[in-house]
Amino acid sequence: xxxxxxxxxxxxxxxxxxxxxxxxxxxxxxxxxxxxxxxxxxxxxxxxxxxxxxxxxxxxxxxxxxxxxxxxxxxxxxxxxxxxxxxxxxxxxxxxxxxxxxxxxxxxxxxxxxxxxxxxxxxxxxxxxxxxxxxxxxxxxxxxxxxxxxxxxxxxxxxxxxxxxxxxxxxxxxxxxxxxxxxxxxxxxxxxxxxxxxxxxxxxxxxxxxxxxxxxxxxxxxxxxxxxxxxxxxxxxxxxxxxxxxxxxxxxxxxxxxxxxxxxxxxxxxxxxxxxxxxxxxxxxxxxxxxxxxxxxxxxxxxxxxxxxxxxxxxxxxxxxxxxxxxxxxxxxxxxxxxxxxxxxxxxxxxxxxxxxxxxxxxxxxxxxxxxxxxxxxxxxxxxxxx
Numbered sequence: 329x330x331x332x333x334x335x336x337x338x339x340x341x342x343x344x345x346x347x348x349x350x351x352x353x354x355x356x357x358x359x360x361x362x363x364x365x366x367x368x369x370x371x372x373x374x375x376x377x378x379x380x381x382x383x384x385x386x387x388x389x390x391x392x393x394x395x396x397x398x399x400x401x402x403x404x405x406x407x408x409x410x411x412x413x414x415x416x417x418x419x420x421x422x423x424x425x426x427x428x429x430x431x432x433x434x435x436x437x438x439x440x441x442x443x444x445x446x447x448x449x450x451x452x453x454x455x456x457x458x459x460x461x462x463x464x465x466x467x468x469x470x471x472x473x474x475x476x477x478x479x480x481x482x483x484x485x486x487x488x489x490x491x492x493x494x495x496x497x498x499x500x501x502x503x504x505x506x507x508x509x510x511x512x513x514x515x516x517x518x519x520x521x522x523x524x525x526x527x528x529x530x531x532x533x534x535x536x537x538x539x540x541x542x543x544x545x546x547x548x549x550x551x552x553x554x555x556x557x558x559x560x561x562x563x564x565x566x567x568x569x570x571x572x573x574x575x576x577x578x579x580x581x582x583x584x585x586x587x588x589x590x591x592x593x594x595x596x597x598x599x600x601x602x603x604x605x606x607x608x609x610x611x612x613x614x615x616x617x618x619x620x621x622x623x624x625x626x627x628x629x630x631x632x633x634x635x636x637x638x639x640x641x642x643x644x645x646x647x648x649x650x651x652x653x654x655x656x657x658x659x660x661x662x663x664x665x666x667x668x669x670x671x672x673x674x675x676x677x678x679x680x681x682x683x684x685x686x687x688x689x690x691x692x693x694x695x696x697x698x699x700x701x702x703x704x705x706x707x708x709x710x711x712x713x714x715x
Contacts, residue, residue, distance in 0.1 A: 329358045329369040334692045336376035342384070342406040346375050349407050353414040357390065360421055368393045372692050375406060386413040387689035390421065395582060397421055398688045420586045423595075447506070447701045456704070462512050463702040466505065469521050470698060471690040476528050476621075477501050478688065482578040483617060484536055487610035494539045497578075498694055503535070504528045505698055518635070522628060526636035529618050536614070580606045585686035601664050605681050608658035616651040619644055624679040652678060 331354055335346055350373050361369050370391040377384050383402060386409045390397045399417035403409040450456035466473075477500045484490040504527045515523045584602040586595075609617055615637070622633040623644070634641040656674040659665045665674055699705065 329354070329361060329366055329371055331371045331373065332692050334372070334374045334376075334695075336374075337379055338375060338377055338384070338406065342375065342377070345406050346373075346410060349410045353411065356414070356418060357421065360418070360425065361392070363425075364393060372689065373410075374689060374692060375410065384409050386410050388413050388417045389689045389691065390417060392424075395424065395577070395579060396688055397424055398686070400687075400689065423586055447509075450704075459509065459702040462509055463699060465512065465520055466508065466524060467699075469524050470501075470505075470695060471687070472521060473504055473524050473528055474501055474690045474694065475687045476525055477504065477532065478578065479583060479621075479685065480528075480532050480614075480618070482580060482583060483606075483610040483612075484532075484614070485578055486580050486607070487612075489614065490536050490539050492578075495535055498691075498697075500528070500531055500535060501694065502698070504531045505702075507531060509702070516635075518632070522626075522632055522636060525622070525626060525628075529636065533614065580610065582688070583685050585684060602681060602684070604659055604662040604664050605655070605678065606685075608655050608662075609682075611658065612651055612654060616647050616654070619647045620651045620678075621682070623648055625682045625685060 331350070333347065333350060335343055338346065354371060354373075357371060358369075372387075372389040372391075374387045374389075375384060382404055384404060384406055386401050386406075388399045397417060397420050399413045399420060401409050401413040401416065403412070447459075450459060474497065478497045481490070481495060481497055481500065484495075485492050504524065507527050507530070508524060512523075518526065580603060583606050584599055609620075612620070619633060619637060622628045622636060623630065628636070630641050630644050634644045637644065639647075652671065652675045655678050656665060656669065656671065659674070659678075660667060660669070665677070669677075
């Protein structure tokens with residue numbers, strides 16, 4: 329298992345103690361993962377403290393070939409916070425492993441169209457300071473942007489609106505951040521968080537439209553010679569499979585958080601209810617879904633949601649009503665809502681369930697890539713070790 333650690337703004341005690349706690353807890357995770365190849369398992373441990381504050385946040389992200397498992401804890405002392413996060417991760421990992429029925433297949437990653445190009449070096453000190461200012465403004469919101477993009481791309485793929493694997497979460501996040509760099513001085517009355525969600529919506533909408541119209545990566549001309557029938561893999565083929573990492577598969581199941589149910593029956597009931605909602609969300613038109621997420625999950629005011637979507641406040645209210653009616657119908661068909669559930673009750677239940685949507689920590693490498701591009705240096709102090 330590969331382990332990456334990242335510590336931000338911790339005091340000297342935290343910087344010293346955190347690696348020790350991680351070194352003690354990581355083997356307890358590793359011994360549960362003997363079914364997976366070690367080079368396909370990655371654990372990221374992040375501990376951070378806001379400047380001038382005493383509260384500590386710890387995030388763990390375990391990347392497996394079969395999915396991503398995450399845990400998050402907060403507190404005021406580094407050791408209890410990290411140990412609580414690892415305990416939560418172990419519990420969620422045990423549940424994940426119990427649900428697996430077969431080994432995941434490793435496939436070669438699809439070639440993806442690159443979104444934009446890396447930022448060139450800043451022209452002068454003024455531009456460098458501008459980029460650094462922009463990064464300071466958005467740094468605390470990067471994880472929210474990442475989860476917004478990941479959630480929407482999961483819905484688009486599950487609903488068949490975008491070919492699976494055609495777009496990547498990292499590329500869409502990068503495109504959103506670069507788009508913001510061009511216009512952040514003109515963001516208007518939006519808060520930084522709402523403004524970034526607006527940019528993410530616009531970026532996803534444009535790239536999803538382009539993906540639907542593009543030629544598939546594996547398409548060939550009818551004039552080409554047919555491929556040679558598949559043979560047993562050669563040594564070179566084996567080396568290529570070992571070199572490439574498996575695709576990051578986006579699953580609706582990852583939007584359902586583990587909440588520490590008291591019984592297996594309660595857990596199955598809750599997961600079934602949440603999955604039914606997310607499947608119905610994937611069937612919504614993209615504009616309806618985004619309006620509902622802005623209002624119910626992000627809790628934006630209707631006026632702010634309207635401005636972010638580029639439509640009137642009346643249209644947002646009308647769209648949200650249609651979306652709730654669609655979800656109520658779908659969830660009735662799935663047996664989640666009783667037939668006599670009224671509109672307001674159903675809307676409240678949907679809003680509460682959406683607010684429970686699982687969130688994943690932003691990968692350390694993604695944060696550092698953005699920091700490197702905007703400030704010229706990594707935001708995190710990283711190291712990799714093997715266990």
